[in-house]
Amino acid sequence: MTRAQRSLTLWLAVALILVAFPIAAPILPLQSTVAIDIPGRFDGPSAEHWLGQDELGRDVLSRIIWGARASLIVAFGSAFFAAVIGTILGLVGGYFRGLAEILAVRSTEIIICLPPLLLALLVITILGAGIDTLIMALTILFVPKYTRVVYAATLQTGALDFVTAQESMGTHPMRILARTVLPNIFPPLLVQFSLTVASGILLESGLSFLGLGVVPPAPSWGLMIRAARAALDVQPLLLLWPSLALAGTVLLLNVICDRLQEVITPRTAERGGAAWLRRQLGLTKPEPVADDTPLLAIRDLSVAVSTERGTIGLTDTVGFTLKPGETMALVGESGSGKTLTGLATTGLLPNALKITNGSALFRDCSGTVLDLAKLTEDQFRPLRGNDISMVFQDASASLNPVHRIGDQLAEVIAEHRKLPRAEIDTLVVDLLRRVGIPDPEQRRRAYPFELSGGQRQRAMIAMAIANSPRLLIADEPTTALDPTIQAQILRLLDGLKDENRDMGMIFVTHNLAVVKEIADTVSVMYAGEVVEQGSVAEIFERPRHPYTAALLASVPESESTRLESIPGTVPRAGEMPEGCRFAPRCKHAADICASVDGLQTLADGRRTACIRWETVT
Numbered sequence: 065m066t067r068a069q070r071s072l073t074l075w076l077a078v079a080l081i082l083v084a085f086p087i088a089a090p091i092l093p094l095q096s097t098v099a100i101d102i103p104g105r106f107d108g109p110s111a112e113h114w115l116g117q118d119e120l121g122r123d124v125l126s127r128i129i130w131g132a133r134a135s136l137i138v139a140f141g142s143a144f145f146a147a148v149i150g151t152i153l154g155l156v157g158g159y160f161r162g163l164a165e166i167l168a169v170r171s172t173e174i175i176i177c178l179p180p181l182l183l184a185l186l187v188i189t190i191l192g193a194g195i196d197t198l199i200m201a202l203t204i205l206f207v208p209k210y211t212r213v214v215y216a217a218t219l220q221t222g223a224l225d226f227v228t229a230q231e232s233m234g235t236h237p238m239r240i241l242a243r244t245v246l247p248n249i250f251p252p253l254l255v256q257f258s259l260t261v262a263s264g265i266l267l268e269s270g271l272s273f274l275g276l277g278v279v280p281p282a283p284s285w286g287l288m289i290r291a292a293r294a295a296l297d298v299q300p301l302l303l304l305w306p307s308l309a310l311a312g313t314v315l316l317l318n319v320i321c322d323r324l325q326e327v328i329t330p331r332t333a334e335r336g337g338a339a340w341l342r343r344q345l346g347l348t349k350p351e352p353v354a355d356d357t358p359l360l361a362i363r364d365l366s367v368a369v370s371t372e373r374g375t376i377g378l379t380d381t382v383g384f385t386l387k388p389g390e391t392m393a394l395v396g397e398s399g400s401g402k403t404l405t406g407l408a409t410t411g412l413l414p415n416a417l418k419i420t421n422g423s424a425l426f427r428d429c430s431g432t433v434l435d436l437a438k439l440t441e442d443q444f445r446p447l448r449g450n451d452i453s454m455v456f457q458d459a460s461a462s463l464n465p466v467h468r469i470g471d472q473l474a475e476v477i478a479e480h481r482k483l484p485r486a487e488i489d490t491l492v493v494d495l496l497r498r499v500g501i502p503d504p505e506q507r508r509r510a511y512p513f514e515l516s517g518g519q520r521q522r523a524m525i526a527m528a529i530a531n532s533p534r535l536l537i538a539d540e541p542t543t544a545l546d547p548t549i550q551a552q553i554l555r556l557l558d559g560l561k562d563e564n565r566d567m568g569m570i571f572v573t574h575n576l577a578v579v580k581e582i583a584d585t586v587s588v589m590y591a592g593e594v595v596e597q598g599s600v601a602e603i604f605e606r607p608r609h610p611y612t613a614a615l616l617a618s619v620p621e622s623e624s625t626r627l628e629s630i631p632g633t634v635p636r637a638g639e640m641p642e643g644c645r646f647a648p649r650c651k652h653a654a655d656i657c658a659s660v661d662g663l664q665t666l667a668d669g670r671r672t673a674c675i676r677w678e679t680v681t
């Protein structure tokens with residue numbers, strides 16, 4: 065059990081113990097919540113009334129426990145109904161798009177435009193106060209939040225190759241949604257559920273405080289706070305107990321939510337990624353490998369998706385090597401398999417995908433060679449963020465929006481190095497300065513939304529290099545940025561490479577224009593295969609594969625140059641042509657091209673998969 069799992073278990077146990085009291089309220093020897101005792105009004109804690117008596121002499125402890133029942137019923141009820149409705153709307157809108165998206169997703173956004181309290185007031189005014197109405201009002205409020213979360217996650221998951229593969233096999237869309245997309249979006253859904261429950265408890269108390277929620281004399285924390293406010297001068301403790309209960313519950317839920325996020329992220333990878341396969345194969349220890357390995361040697365790495373109609377290959381026998389200090393660009397169109405190769409190397413493949421063949425030999429900082437394709441999740445975790453780091457395209461989505469940049473950086477350092485806090489703080493400022501964030505002493509206190517897009521990407525890079533990784537995988541790190549910032553980030557990465565001569569970098573991109581500026585070598589991927597490899601100078605001077613040539617022709621060199629596009633599209637997984645996969649789009653295709661079988665090494669050491677390279681390039 066990891067530290068995050070232990071922490072989550074502990075907090076869940078605390079929550080369960082606390083929740084057990086309101087659930088068991090009917091059988092607990094509690095005093096009546098409505099019995100009035102005028103002589104005992106405002107009496108403080110006593111042996112009979114542990115938390116004292118309220119303005120009508122009722123027992124405060126009983127009302128706190130029964131009030132928790134009302135809060136929990138409203139919060140969990142509304143969170144559950146909203147989760148069901150929002151998930152269905154988000155799934156349908158995100159998967160089918162078009163009219164379904166307008167009806168299911170855009171229409172719910174109208175609710176977001178309305179002030180939440182006003183909307184709840186409207187529903188309650190029409191239907192009357194009470195627990196049922198509260199649940200209904202809060203459900204309406206929460207549905208758009210779930211819809212947006214599920215919609216975004218569905219869009220992301222739906223664009224992955226394994227969903228495309230299932231579509232290509234004719235799997236029914238509802239089956240894909242239920243069996244493939246839903247399990248993959250479950251983690252953000254679970255986190256949203258915890259946040260919604262906390263929000264539900266607060267809203268229930270707020271509305272009850274305004275006299276629009278639970279109807280007296282039934283107890284509720286909101287009603288108790290309202291009554292205690294009026295009697296603050298006489299008995300301040302009356303305000304303390306329900307306020308403590310409310311704040312404590314919301315804090316507890318937020319802590320659980322935080323721990324859940326920590327636990328769920330690696331588990332997602334574990335279920336579908338390299339570790340999943342390791343468990344299936346019963347492999348738990350790294351296998352000993354030869355000692356003459358470069359920094360990274362990927363050999364015959366294949367990734368596949370399992371569907372009910374069989375296994376479909378997404379990448380096929382991918383291979384390349386990376387030396388210390390070298391930058392290799394992994395280039396190709398969307399769907400070529402370059403990102404999947406990066407995820408397979410880091411054990412972060414999504415659910416349903418698995419490595420079916422090959423190895424990824426990596427030399428860690430101690431000189432030990434590990435086969436990354438055979439590591440368990442527990443073995444992988446210490447490597448990530450330490451020996452191996454990744455920079456993703458969308459820094460906004462990769463940085464935690466509720467934590468300061470400096471704290472996130474400090475966490476990455478503290479996770480792998482036991483250092484005094486003061487030393488970590490100094491390192492954080494140094495790192496931010498190193499990646500070019502101005503005024504790092506101040507900016508480390510900024511939240512991600514307070515930084516520009518370029519600064520967020522710099523902060524992401526700072527996190528990636530915080531522990532001086534040996535291998536940095538940058539997955540389209542400049543795609544979402546404008547050209548000026550793009551150039552700055554490329555210069556920054558190049559500079560970092562110069563500072564750390566032992567670090568190897570895999571730069572994943574679809575843009576050959578940036579390759580020239582950053583890479584030493586290039587591996588061009590097409591339809592899940594590497595089709596050409598060579599040095600940047602060789603590839604740009606004379607490509608040995610028509611696909612590489614076509615990619616180069618599509619790079620703008622000057623405003624007057626007419627750009628060429630590559631006709632057709634990348635074939636779908638499971639529908640690959642025999643032999644050369646580029647043949648349907650290649651103007652040089654001939655019968656012999658059906659016999660292409662992998663890369664051939666040319667006299668100058670370059671490698672190409674084109675069987676006709678001598679005549680067509």
Ligand code: SF4
Binds near residue numbers: 677680
């Ligand atoms: S093998 Fe044939 S189809 Fe494939 S790239 Fe070369 S010429 Fe074109």
